[in-house]
Amino acid sequence: MRKTSDKILRLIREKKLRVYSLYTAILFALVFLFFLLSMQVTSTPKFCGTCHYMKPYFASWQTSSHNKVACVECHIPPGITSEFRKKYEALAMVARYITRTYSTNPWAEVDDESCLRCHEKRLLFGKEIFRGVLFDHAPHLTEFRKGKKLRCTSCHSQIVQGLHIAVTVSTCNLCHFKNEILGEGKSNCTLCHRVPEKIITKGNLDFNHGDVERFGMQCSWCHSHVIKGDGDVLRDRCFTCHNEPVRLSKFEDTDLLHKVHITEHKVECLSCHLEIQHKAQEELEVAMSSCETCHKTGHSPQRDLYVGIGGKGVEPTPSVMYLAGVRCEGCHFIPKGDVHKATEVSCMACHGTGYYKIYLNWKEIVSKRLSFVEGEFEKAKKLLESQPIPQSFIDAEKNIDLVSRGIGIHNVCIFR
Secondary structure: OHHHHHHHHHHHHHHHHHHHHHHHHHHHHHHHHHHHHHHHHHOOHHHHOOOHHHHHHHHHHHOOOOOOOOHHHHHOOOOHHHHHHHHHHHHHHHHHHHOOOOOOOOOOOOOHHHHHHHHHHHHHOOOEEEOOEEEOHHHHHHOOEOOEOOOHHHHEEOOOOOOOOEEOHHHHHHHHHOOOOOOOHHHOHHHOOOOOOOEEEEOOEEEEOHHHHHOOOOHHHOOOOOEEOOOOEOHHHHHHOOOOHHHHOOOOOHHHHHHHHHHHOOOOHHHOEOOOEEOOOOOHHHHOOOHHHOOOOOOOHHHHHHHOOOOOOOOOOOOHHHHOOOOHHHOOOEEEOOEEEOOHHHHHHHHOOOHHHHHHHHHHHHHHHHHHHHHHHHHHHHHOOOOOOOHHHHHHHHHHHHHHHHOHHHHHHHHO
């Protein structure tokens, strides 16, 4: 009887154990399925967009060329280790979101390996044209640029408002123009720009860029003030991220800073550098270039006449050459002692031999009309010797002086 009782108890325990094992297996299966489902759900772009501070990034992704590519395809590098590491980081982000300890300015790094999964052929294409600019991916990614190893996201980033991983032009400008002479080295115009094959009209002036190569012209003769800013780094900007004296003491070690911030981590260039703009400047400074090398007084009647300002009682009348962006060196490039002169050769260098007669005709018109006005002014001066001098007479004298000292051919438009 006792043996029977023990046997029954043993069977009951075995049955409970089997039930317990079954429940355990079911529980593990459910946990595993939940884990897989969570991984799948959290890997979808819509899940990323559920957080309110991620909505701008999600919206820009939706309108980008990558809108068929899931976020994890770029933000998780190839490899199972990266997959688990990123999932851990994602869970940490969820925890920070729940506890309201998150930052409203999320920051992430995209490794080159993620980009090259789809864009590896970019390195083989050679030069291509993007927005009228020649570009070759291979030297930028496989070679050092100014001693710095670039990443895909050095040039393609998220700082352009409303665009997702767009070309960051400010990065190009910093690399090509900081501490460079315009037209030389990394600032050589033809590295990025082709010489236009069509006739350009600007400021009522037609110009055939085919003459640039034919006459050996330099782009900077006309396109001088296309750079604005110096790209300097203000020490105060370090404090936006760092406050440790040890790190701040490395401010002068630019090689180390670029290695850490560019090669090892993705930090936007403009987080440290001031911006350099590369565009045509419609300003008075266009005509100022390096006039001071010849005109030490600072105030230059030649410049004022060229820009069309300084006249009394008349509307500003800029020269068409000024409106076209031609600076002083565009004409004054013929060496003569310590200065550079401008002659009929200056006109022919850009416009061909047909401008020889045009130049001489301009000089004749300027000389004749200035002489005529000066003669009329002297006559009026004698008539007013015993009378109060009117303001219009004073203005006329200043205008004649401006044209005389400013050399009238700097602005033929005023004689039309």
